[in-house]
Amino acid sequence: MTSDEQHGPSVPARESPIRQGSQTAAPTDPAGMDRRGVLRVGMTAAMAVGSVALGLALHERDGSKQTRALPTIKDHRADKPAGATDMAIVRGPDPAANVRRAVEALGGMGRFVRRGERVVIKPNIGWNRTPEQAANTNPDVVAEVVRLVVAAGAGKVWLTDASVNTPEQCFARSGIEKAAKAAGATVVRPDASAFREVNVSGKLLRTGDVLFPVVDADRVINIPIVKQHGLSLASMALKNWYGVLGGQRVKLHQNIHLSIIDLAAMVKPTLTILDATRILLANGPTGGSLSDVKQMDTIAAGTDEVALDAFGATLLSLNPTDVGFIVEGMKAGLGTPQWRNLKTVELGG
Amino acid sequence: MRILIFVTLALIPPAFIGWMVQQGLRAPALAAEPAGKARPSGAEADKTLLALFQGDLGGAKVKDKVTLYDEKGLFDYIDGAAPIFIQRHYRKLATADMASADGADIDCAIYDMAEPANADSIFNAEKSTTAKPVTDFPDAISGPMSFVFRAGRYYVKMTAFDKKAEAALPGLAKALKGKMK
Numbered sequence: 001m002t003s004d005e006q007h008g009p010s011v012p013a014r015e016s017p018i019r020q021g022s023q024t025a026a027p028t029d030p031a032g033m034d035r036r037g038v039l040r041v042g043m044t045a046a047m048a049v050g051s052v053a054l055g056l057a058l059h060e061r062d063g064s065k066q067t068r069a070l071p072t073i074k075d076h077r078a079d080k081p082a083g084a085t086d087m088a089i090v091r092g093p094d095p096a097a098n099v100r101r102a103v104e105a106l107g108g109m110g111r112f113v114r115r116g117e118r119v120v121i122k123p124n125i126g127w128n129r130t131p132e133q134a135a136n137t138n139p140d141v142v143a144e145v146v147r148l149v150v151a152a153g154a155g156k157v158w159l160t161d162a163s164v165n166t167p168e169q170c171f172a173r174s175g176i177e178k179a180a181k182a183a184g185a186t187v188v189r190p191d192a193s194a195f196r197e198v199n200v201s202g203k204l205l206r207t208g209d210v211l212f213p214v215v216d217a218d219r220v221i222n223i224p225i226v227k228q229h230g231l232s233l234a235s236m237a238l239k240n241w242y243g244v245l246g247g248q249r250v251k252l253h254q255n256i257h258l259s260i261i262d263l264a265a266m267v268k269p270t271l272t273i274l275d276a277t278r279i280l281l282a283n284g285p286t287g288g289s290l291s292d293v294k295q296m297d298t299i300a301a302g303t304d305e306v307a308l309d310a311f312g313a314t315l316l317s318l319n320p321t322d323v324g325f326i327v328e329g330m331k332a333g334l335g336t337p338q339w340r341n342l343k344t345v346e347l348g349g
Numbered sequence: 350m351r352i353l354i355f356v357t358l359a360l361i362p363p364a365f366i367g368w369m370v371q372q373g374l375r376a377p378a379l380a381a382e383p384a385g386k387a388r389p390s391g392a393e394a395d396k397t398l399l400a401l402f403q404g405d406l407g408g409a410k411v412k413d414k415v416t417l418y419d420e421k422g423l424f425d426y427i428d429g430a431a432p433i434f435i436q437r438h439y440r441k442l443a444t445a446d447m448a449s450a451d452g453a454d455i456d457c458a459i460y461d462m463a464e465p466a467n468a469d470s471i472f473n474a475e476k477s478t479t480a481k482p483v484t485d486f487p488d489a490i491s492g493p494m495s496f497v498f499r500a501g502r503y504y505v506k507m508t509a510f511d512k513k514a515e516a517a518l519p520g521l522a523k524a525l526k527g528k529m530k
Contacts, residue, residue, distance in 0.1 A: 126428070128456060130510050133494065164428045169446075173510065231429035242428075249424040256429065283475055286427050288456070288508035291479040291492030 070199045070207060076220040076270045077303065078112050086342035087302035089311065095277045096144035098299035098348070102273065103148055105345045106301055112271045113219050115153030120213035121145055121185065122269075123223040124240055125161040125176050127286055128169040134278040135287040137225045139175035141275045141299065145223055146183035158213035160188040161243045164285075167191075188213055195246040202262025204255055209246035210266075219270040222305070226296075226312040227280035227287065232256045233323050235285050236312040237272045237305040238264045238334070257324035261332050264305060274300040274308045276315055306335030307342055398443045398461050401503075401528050407520030408450035418442040426458075433474060434460060437467045449517030456508040457521070465502050472499040489522065496522050500529040 088105035090098040103109055113119055123137035131138055142159070149157050159180040163170035167189045171177035177187050188194055188211065195209035214220060224240035231253060232239060241263035242252060252259045276298040280287045287293070300311050306329040310320035320326050320337040330337055395417060402415050419441055423431040426442065434442075440463040447455040462468040472488060480492040489498035496507045496518035505525060509515040 129508075130494075133508075164425065229429050230433050231431075235429070248421070249428055250421045250431075253424060253429060253432065282477055283430070285429055288506065289477055289480060289492035289495030289497075291477040291495070 070197055071215060072199045072201065073210065073215055073266050073268075075268045076217070077268050078219070078270050080303070081107060081111065084111065084343075085345050086304060087300065087307055087311070087339055087344040089298065089300045089344065089346045091296075091298050091346075091348035093297055095138050095140040095275075095297075095299065098277075098297070099141055099144040099273060099301075100148070101347055102299045102301035103271075105347065106271075106303075109148040109152040112221070113149055113152040113154050116155040117218040118156040118158070118213075118216060119149050119154045119219045119221060119270075120158040120160060120211075120217040121149065121180070121221045121223060122214070122240065122243065123159070123161060123176055123275075124225050124235070124243060125167075125170050125174050126164040126243060128165040128173050129287060130173055131175050132278070132290060132293065133287050134225065134227065134280040134293045135285065136170070136174040136176065137223050137275045138277040139179040141273065141277060142176050142223055143179035143183040145221060145273060146180050146185045149221065150184040154219075157185045158188050158217065159185040160190065160194070160211045160213050162190040162211060162246055163243075164249070190246065192246075198266075200262055200266050202259070202265060204258050205252075205262040208263075211244050211246075214244045214267065220267060222267075222269045222272040223275060224272070225279070226274060226276045226315055228282055228284035228292075228316055230284060232260065232325060233318060234309070234313055234316055236309045237274060238309050238325050238329055241267050257328045260325040261328045261334070264329060264334055265332055269305070270303075272302060272305050272308050274312055276300065276312065279315055281316065302342070302344075304335035304339070304342065306330055306337055307339035310337035311339045394440060394461060398441060398459065401459055401525055402443065402445055402457075404528070405524055406447070407517070407522075407524035409447045409455060409517055409521045409524075412446045412448050412454075415443050415445045418444070434462075434471060437470050437474075438463050439467070439471075447521070449514050449521075451513055451517075453514035453517060454510050455514050455517065455521065456510075457525075458506045459525070460504040460506075462502050462504055465499075468499040468502050468504045471504050472497070483519070486519075486522070486526075491518070498522055498526065500526045503529050 084107050085105055088102040090102045092098050123142045125136050127135040129135035146157055146159065171187065171189060180187055190211060194211050196212045196215050197207060198210045198215055200206060200208045222237055222240055224237050227235050229235040229239065238260050276296040278293050279296050280292055281294050282292040296315060300308055302308055306326060309326050313320040313323050313326065326337050329335060399415055402411050418426050420435055420439065423434060423442060426444065440461045442458060442460050444458045447457050449455055462471060476490055477492055480490040483489040483491050486498065494509045494515055498505050507518050507521060509518055
């Protein structure tokens, strides 16, 4: 038996970078300074000004103004046809049929994907869990979305996620890799070469290493599962964007609601399909016990992630306005928690 | 030429200071260390934790290696569930992929919570309302595909992925608990 130790990131000390040096004698009478004294004072002042200027300049490199060198993720949203449905909720025993009916109610996949476009599909494949344990997106739901995108004429269909547990285990145990490949997707596992540094330009996150298909794709389809989450109360559409980032996760949790919104504002997906076939009611996001799982046989689809998350929150018996990232998402203009005020279609039951 | 050298040398300190400022501003704020009782000493406690995976494990065995996670690393294993452990003075997690005697996969996670009271607290906090107590095994609950118990300062979560592995969980739990006395 061997053992490995996993530590958090090494964090630079926050102590003042300016060390106290030996004191130099200041001239008591500036008017009486000689030329060398004036030069010395002048150079000291210049160095001080230079220090501040350079410090600020380098600070800006890490700030929101640092948008020069790194790529920015494009806006993936599609135009909404006049009179189109905003949100569809479908209930029934067959997950794939629920997906088809929901997308059809929104106007069909052709509303979102044009022939030849490159599409990335982003389920939750974060955990070494089976579909029955409801920590990952249902593989039948994922496969049906892939089939619809392929049928719409997409030139390329990637499927990816930055798993929390070992990716090989997550992609296999979830059943998603096998199902997605069979349906026609190219599966991109989150190895080191799969990430590209981009500008996030968020309130908390300035830059980040993002899975390359999300950077390169013309269209992005989000397929989260609905589950309870120990820190953010729920994990659904907006939270699912944690799974496009590489690196250690501890920094994201310092202000989880704002970092969720930073990432959601960065991606702006084309379509979101919320998987509530089975939902995890407790001990999320990891789960494990089937005692915590509830069969809901529900799919919700739409373009407003805040509205979809508000609907998902109700499945977890949460008041949407008690969920911090839903409120922050509304404030950031990403959507409305008043999903009933949208043009919504409900089918099945 | 002398002016050029002078200007170059003069720029080194501000550039260094600027770099330090940048590094400082990029550093994420860390959660404050909880003020708990005296914690078990690190190396010795780690050794004890790792030893739980050695010897008789009720027919199960570690497939590859045991991995330890400290407070910051815990987010990389359980993501947003980490804070509820850290708030309860969590010390370290040891986790391993295991195989039952007939080769079924088991996920085993042993949390060293530093004090029995902390282990009791997290056990009660995570207790599923629909999971069942286990006969002749105090402080344990089992649900389909899951067996969870606490013993001393340890909180143990075992997950199965099929019926064969599920059947092996009580034996593994009994063996682990025996080592925790």
